[in-house]
Amino acid sequence: MTHVLSIEGAGKVFPQGRGGSVTALAQTSLDVRENEFLSIVGPSGCGKSTLLRLMAGLERPSAGSINFRGQAVTRPSGRIGLVFQDYSLLPWRSILHNIELGLEFQNLAARQRRQRAVEHLDLVGLAQFKDAYPHQLSGGMRQRAAIARALAVEPDVLLMDEPFGALDAHTRLLMQRELLALWEKRRKTVVFVTHSIDEAVYLSDRVVVMEKDPGRVIEVLDVPLPRPRTRKDPDFGRLTESILELLKY
Amino acid sequence: MFNRLASLLLPLVIPALFLWGWETAAARAANDIILPRLTDVLAVLAQPMQPLIGMGSLLANVGISLARVLFGYLLAVALAVPLGILMGYFAPAHRLLNSFMALFRPIPPLAWTPLMLAWFGISSPASSLDLEIGPAYIFLNNLKFSMAFIIFIGGFFPVLTSSIQGVRSVRRVLVESSLVLGASRLDIFRKVILPASWPHILTGMRIGLGVAWMCLVSAEMLPGSMSGVGYLITHAYTVARTDIVITGMIAIGVTGALMDQAFRLCERRMLFWRGRS
Incomplete structure (x- = not known):
């Protein structure tokens, strides 16, 4: 399995007034595979957007490194795309x-x-x-x-930072289906940040689950459900449940 | 139906009351120097091409004033916009210049008068070009450097402040979404920062033009001035023609309002993309 992006012990600490600092993302390692649809879920403040911004080259890691096809990502380039919320x-x-x-x-x-x-x-x-x-x-x-x-x-990789977060529920469902159709047509590596567990399970091959204080990855789950997916599938519900449990809801 | 008529008439109520109050007061005062009759002022206004108290017509004086304001104002815009963009975009330039500018900003343009006279006296582009005769001389000699500078100061700071503000208020997501599309620093500057700050800069230019126009009367009170609406007002005052004073004030008000409206119209045309928010 080839990796498009490898995050190797990357973390992000933001300085905050009077010499203090906030850990937005504890040191994290994660590989993004060629052509996969990877989602990142977690509560607000878990560092999922920070992780995405590191991959895009919009932030530099305080520790560790981000590698894109073997080369360190130090600044944004047209090779790694990013779609913002709105x-x-x-x-x-x-x-x-x-x-x-x-x-x-x-x-x-x-x-x-x-x-x-x-x-x-x-x-x-x-x-x-x-x-x-x-x-x-x-x-x-x-x-x-x-x-x-x-x-x-x-771009080789498409990063998406809660791209449907500002849409109404109906439009959101439509857009999910359209995005999947696009992804199947274009076969691109997608990293998709969302706080909707349902969305993550519906779209992804793998789901990265994150926790906050400090922001870190607690689990990476495979989603073995066949496509096209339906939310009626009992496995769909079970998987959603297990992620909810991981997040202690 | 009634509502439309009412909302159409509503803006006219206060002006009508004002004019009625003026006319009543003028009739009671019965003194042209304290307060001339409305009709006297209207009579002067009705003939804007007629020479007044040996100073040429109202329109000619408004024209001279406009030329002066544009001279000083365009200099202000030409300097303040690039400087503001530089200070907004480039933090070291802001640190270098901002505290210095902050010292000059609160000085009223009029306070520069004595210095301006000491430096420029009654020199004008005509005297710098050694012109001594001809229509170009008459025109250029009216654009005194001292006046231009006072108008310049009036227009400069609003344009500078809003240009800095414009560049600084460009939303980060616009810059970042361009960076991830592969934009270079120059791309970002040309295709994102400049167009995004344009609305702020335009607003600053409109406010700057208003302030420059307001500095007119004080600029035209400087020695060497023999024309312009500002001078018309002061001169009419010395010969006790209050009706011409008021006519001049009305001309300044109307011209200023027209320029502002014209500017707003351009703004709306150019900034159609902002939608109705």
Whole structure:
């Protein structure tokens, strides 16, 4: 089994006034496998977002290292994409031009840019909204555009930080199904942070369970359920239960 | 139906009461120097092209004032916007300059008058260019450096402050989501920071223009000034023409309000992407 990302004893300590400090993430080791769908669940403050930001290169670890295909991750690059919870589209750009943004950073010629952007708009079903601006779209459509934007630069890994956290329950279920369809079509490595255990079990091959004070990984579970999954499956319920138990609910 | 009519008329109620109060008071005072009649002022306003007390027409004076304000204001914008962006983006520049700027910010523009006169006297772009005759001379000689500087000071700080603020208030998620798409530092600056701070900068420019315009009267009271609405007011005062004083005040108010509205219109056009929030 090859690993795309290896987290080797990485931890994050934030300094806090008067020489104190807060441990956001205790030293953690974790491997992300090629093409898997990995979720990270845990309560607020368990360091799951910090772990994701370390993988993206947006934070440097205070200890240990993050390796991407054998090379240390020291800063963000187009190779590891990240989708935020909301409002990450540039509000002054139309949806089409938002999706072209990353391609501009790659200095792609205008025609190829347009072609690739349109292709990804189609992929997420937003073709007819290409000229709309972010404030004119619903939360679900904005997230679809954000996903298309991240995929357009063709990263090796797609990190997602509670991407459906700001959506209503109905839209959320729809988006989960769409994301899975996308993932099956594109076969990309996905690391998905959520605080919904149900969402994690529904989507993932493996679930990383985290605890807080200090933020740390307490368990990594396989989800052996066949796809397409249904929440009626008794194993689905059992797995959800066992994660709840791990988190002491 | 009634509601629409009422809401249409509502903004007119106070002005109508004000004008009625003015007219009543003027009739009772019966003294043109203390308070001229509404009709006297309207008569002056009705003929904006007519020469007044040997100073040329109202419109010509408003034009001269506008040219002066634009001269000082454009200098202020040209300096304050880049400086503000630099200070907002680059922390060492902020540390280097901010406390220095904080000392100058509270000084009222008018307080610079004596220094400005000592430095610039009545020199103008015309005297620097050694022009002594012709229409260009007449125009340029009206743009005294001393006045431009006072207007400059008035416009400078609002634009500087809002440019700094604009850059600093760019949401982190916009920067980070661009970084993970592979943006370089220059990309971030050009494609995220600049457009994102634009609304703040525009607001600062509008406020700065308002302040610059307000500095006009004090700037035009400086020696060497023979024209402009500000000078028109002070001159009309010395010859006891209160109706022209009030006309000048109205012209300043209306011009200022029109510039502000025009600016707001541009802002709304350019910032359509902000939605209605």
